Amino acid sequence: MAGATNRLPKLPVERALKVIAGRWKPVILYYVFDGPKRLSELKRMMPDITQKVLIQQLREMEEHGLVRRQIFAEVPVRVEYSATVLGLGLEPVLLSLCAWGQRHAKEQNDIPDVADCIVRPRRAPGATAAT
Amino acid sequence: MAGATNRLPKLPVERALKVIAGRWKPVILYYVFDGPKRLSELKRMMPDITQKVLIQQLREMEEHGLVRRQIFAEVPVRVEYSATVLGLGLEPVLLSLCAWGQRHAKEQNDIPDVADCIVRPRRAPGATAAT
DNA sequence: CTGTATCCGTGCCGATACTG
DNA sequence: CAGTATCGGCACGGATACAG
Numbered sequence: 356m357a358g359a360t361n362r363l364p365k366l367p368v369e370r371a372l373k374v375i376a377g378r379w380k381p382v383i384l385y386y387v388f389d390g391p392k393r394l395s396e397l398k399r400m401m402p403d404i405t406q407k408v409l410i411q412q413l414r415e416m417e418e419h420g421l422v423r424r425q426i427f428a429e430v431p432v433r434v435e436y437s438a439t440v441l442g443l444g445l446e447p448v449l450l451s452l453c454a455w456g457q458r459h460a461k462e463q464n465d466i467p468d469v470a471d472c473i474v475r476p477r478r479a480p481g482a483t484a485a486t
Numbered sequence: 487m488a489g490a491t492n493r494l495p496k497l498p499v500e501r502a503l504k505v506i507a508g509r510w511k512p513v514i515l516y517y518v519f520d521g522p523k524r525l526s527e528l529k530r531m532m533p534d535i536t537q538k539v540l541i542q543q544l545r546e547m548e549e550h551g552l553v554r555r556q557i558f559a560e561v562p563v564r565v566e567y568s569a570t571v572l573g574l575g576l577e578p579v580l581l582s583l584c585a586w587g588q589r590h591a592k593e594q595n596d597i598p599d600v601a602d603c604i605v606r607p608r609r610a611p612g613a614t615a616a617t
Numbered sequence: 618c619t620g621t622a623t624c625c626g627t628g629c630c631g632a633t634a635c636t637g
Numbered sequence: 638c639a640g641t642a643t644c645g646g647c648a649c650g651g652a653t654a655c656a657g
Contacts, residue, residue: 367587368512456498
């Protein structure tokens, strides 16, 4: 089954969409952009996703070169998922998607209860949320 | 059933994705960005889409405020689909998606047979494709 | 902790036929 | 020309149970 997933659309836009449009992929990317994460961490951060789907989405993104899976052969095996350079290149794209999404929400008078965008650049450690 | 479609995700990114990630939406938008199009025109431009799906995607985008449907009560009724301002705001977003998609294709050694991006700003009428 | 296997509902989208 | 109606495949993702 693996290897068949790289049958991606020819058109670049559709290719990009296909790769990031998984139900949880944007959210996973958001967390992974922040730094390497363990499976259990991600699971804890996203209580609504089932473990099966989480791994599934991670596998796809791994196959598409967005995230990297590293196994540390320590006493209890540790597995970390981190963003690749290619994956990091998605950050600005997701940001523009987010910006447009907010604009769209406003224009449809459908303000989400989440005030700010979940996909955004990491904030400086000490920076307070100005604005 | 209509009206239920505006139940969009809370997160702006997901909202944006949901709205543009239809099978043919990026392509339709590409053509519609270029100017108002009739249904038959769009159908001719995209031979691989069935009429039912074409109308379906148009209806959704209309409901989401991306395109506008105008009926001209002329002798044979004419119907035109054009991009709204909100819809036009997607052009740069689709462009960045496209740019990333190309980069992704290269990095995966999977060069598409379509040389350039299908979603791009309109070209000046007389301009030759100078790369 | 990390991961697989199975089952199954639902939504998207394609084919085809029909209508004003 | 523009649009609706019906049927059906299939991929996606959610629930749950099991395994190294």
